[in-house]
Amino acid sequence: MNLATAFAASAEKNAAKTAVFWGDTENTYQKLWDQACWLAERLQQDFGVRPGDRVGLWLKNCPEFIAAIFGVLQAGGVVVPINNFLKPEEVSYILLDAGAGVLISDRASAEQQCELSVKLPGLKFFQIEAFAQAPAQAAGNAAPATSAESDLAFIIYTSGTTGRPKGAMLSHGNLLANVESCRQVLETIALDRFVVLLPMFHSFMLCVGIVLPMTTGCSIVLIKSLHPPKSVILEIIARGATILPAIPQFFRALAGAHISGAMPLRLCISGAAPLPVEILKEFNERFPIPLIEGYGLSEASPVVALNPIHGPWKAGSIGVPIAGVEVTVQNEAGEILAAGQVGEICVRGRNVMQGYWNQPEETARTLRDNWLLTGDVGYRDGDGYFFITDRKKDMLLVNGINVYPREIEEVIYQFPGVKEAAVIGQPDARKGEQPVAFVAADEGVTLDEKALVQFVRGKLADYKVPRQVTIMPALPRNATGKILKTALRQQAG
Numbered sequence: 001m002n003l004a005t006a007f008a009a010s011a012e013k014n015a016a017k018t019a020v021f022w023g024d025t026e027n028t029y030q031k032l033w034d035q036a037c038w039l040a041e042r043l044q045q046d047f048g049v050r051p052g053d054r055v056g057l058w059l060k061n062c063p064e065f066i067a068a069i070f071g072v073l074q075a076g077g078v079v080v081p082i083n084n085f086l087k088p089e090e091v092s093y094i095l096l097d098a099g100a101g102v103l104i105s106d107r108a109s110a111e112q113q114c115e116l117s118v119k120l121p122g123l124k125f126f127q128i129e130a131f132a133q134a135p136a137q138a139a140g141n142a143a144p145a146t147s148a149e150s151d152l153a154f155i156i157y158t159s160g161t162t163g164r165p166k167g168a169m170l171s172h173g174n175l176l177a178n179v180e181s182c183r184q185v186l187e188t189i190a191l192d193r194f195v196v197l198l199p200m201f202h203s204f205m206l207c208v209g210i211v212l213p214m215t216t217g218c219s220i221v222l223i224k225s226l227h228p229p230k231s232v233i234l235e236i237i238a239r240g241a242t243i244l245p246a247i248p249q250f251f252r253a254l255a256g257a258h259i260s261g262a263m264p265l266r267l268c269i270s271g272a273a274p275l276p277v278e279i280l281k282e283f284n285e286r287f288p289i290p291l292i293e294g295y296g297l298s299e300a301s302p303v304v305a306l307n308p309i310h311g312p313w314k315a316g317s318i319g320v321p322i323a324g325v326e327v328t329v330q331n332e333a334g335e336i337l338a339a340g341q342v343g344e345i346c347v348r349g350r351n352v353m354q355g356y357w358n359q360p361e362e363t364a365r366t367l368r369d370n371w372l373l374t375g376d377v378g379y380r381d382g383d384g385y386f387f388i389t390d391r392k393k394d395m396l397l398v399n400g401i402n403v404y405p406r407e408i409e410e411v412i413y414q415f416p417g418v419k420e421a422a423v424i425g426q427p428d429a430r431k432g433e434q435p436v437a438f439v440a441a442d443e444g445v446t447l448d449e450k451a452l453v454q455f456v457r458g459k460l461a462d463y464k465v466p467r468q469v470t471i472m473p474a475l476p477r478n479a480t481g482k483i484l485k486t487a488l489r490q491q492a493g
Contacts, residue, residue: 002153057072106127248275
């Protein structure tokens with residue numbers, strides 16, 4: 001079994017079923033399978049792709065993205081999804097690092113592709129517009145994929161918020177294991193329709209938004225635009241979507257939207273960034289739909305933990321490990337800590353990556369005795385629920401005392417009119433570090449910085465209170481919604 005054969009079996013069983021709703025068009029499983037087979041044939045015969053060869057995928061969200069993934073896998077290649085917000089300079093680094101000789105893109109990025117051609121003269125391009133030539137009921141002259149579960153399927157490049165991005169190597173087995181675990185915990189059935197509005201290049205969407213529904217006979221409601229949010233809601237209602245994976249900011253917008261008509265959703269999943277308790281509270285007051293926070297990272301294919309669908313749910317918790325995944329809290333020496341003790345969150349299971357592409361030293365630092373060291377700091381409570389207090393690298397030391405920015409951020413979110421908040425550490429000659437805050441207000445709201453500081457002071461110890469608050473129109477974020485604290489540190493000087 002591999003990802004290509006899993007999709008082939010699903011496509012054969014559900015040939016006439018709508019796989020992807022895309023605006024006014026509907027793409028059947030048969031159409032996607034025909035396109036995937038035709039692409040596999042082109043890659044092998046026209047581009048010389050052989051098993052194990054890396055193929056870049058640089059596209060905005062579209063149905064062809066799905067056909068491209070399974071076409072590369074059907075040809076025995078390795079998919080290298082690339083953030084479509086990156087500039088040619090950044091894309092060329094990833095392609096060069098991965099050793100990709102082919103890039104799948106579209107004509108809309110022709111100008112950027114010309115720049116890439118200059119930087120990488122040997123790079124070949126496949127434009128997705130060519131899918132129009134794919135014959136219906138394609139026999140598929142490509143040699144079918146014979147990949148084993150241990151063979152490489154994806155190289156997912158980390159966002160690179162610190163230094164150059166690293167390529168996490170995910171095998172067919174890694175993804176198949178994570179998809180099966182997610183199928184179980186989400187109680188997925190063939191009638192489910194998954195909303196895909198986050199970027200498809202992101203590991204969260206690749207697993208939960210594409211591979212899971214496409215290998216289990218579900219449908220995808222692919223959203224063309226997030227602006228305005230009301231159009232997304234209407235699409236969700238019109239298409240009968242049942243599962244919505246998104247980022248916290250979208251759920252806040254959803255909670256404040258004027259909606260007419262019953263929401264067909266049975267489940268909402270918050271991922272890619274921590275879910276502030278205040279946003280969860282606003283959503284729960286508006287909808288009877290479960291909004292459960294999960295946790296994952298590209299290196300784990302990516303889902304690690306989730307609050308149980310039927311509860312109990314714990315606000316601020318990432319939940320419990322999904323089936324087939326072990327999670328522990330460890331100290332620097334690799335010792336497993338007891339409930340309530342704070343340390344590094346570590347993950348073990350079939351979903352954990354093979355390592356970083358061409359980076360054995362980074363791999364050795366991240367994988368210890370088969371445990372993936374996540375870089376996230378947290379603890380486990382007495383009921384087995386895990387809580388993330390912060391990123392290891394974001395933790396502050398104020399007078400030698402650990403301070404977790406997320407704790408401060410959660411309090412700031414409770415202040416009326418706050419839309420976004422981020423806390424970082426600023427060097428201090430006397431205390432080592434001091435917390436400083438960056439805040440964005442809701443539309444039409446003017447925030448009083450002194451009143452905000454006083455509000456925080458009433459809820460937290462003095463040493464945790466931000467010594468400075470900077471009001472911004474919006475906080476800088478990457479393509480998947482994570483706040484770029486590196487950019488804030490640069491601004492803070």
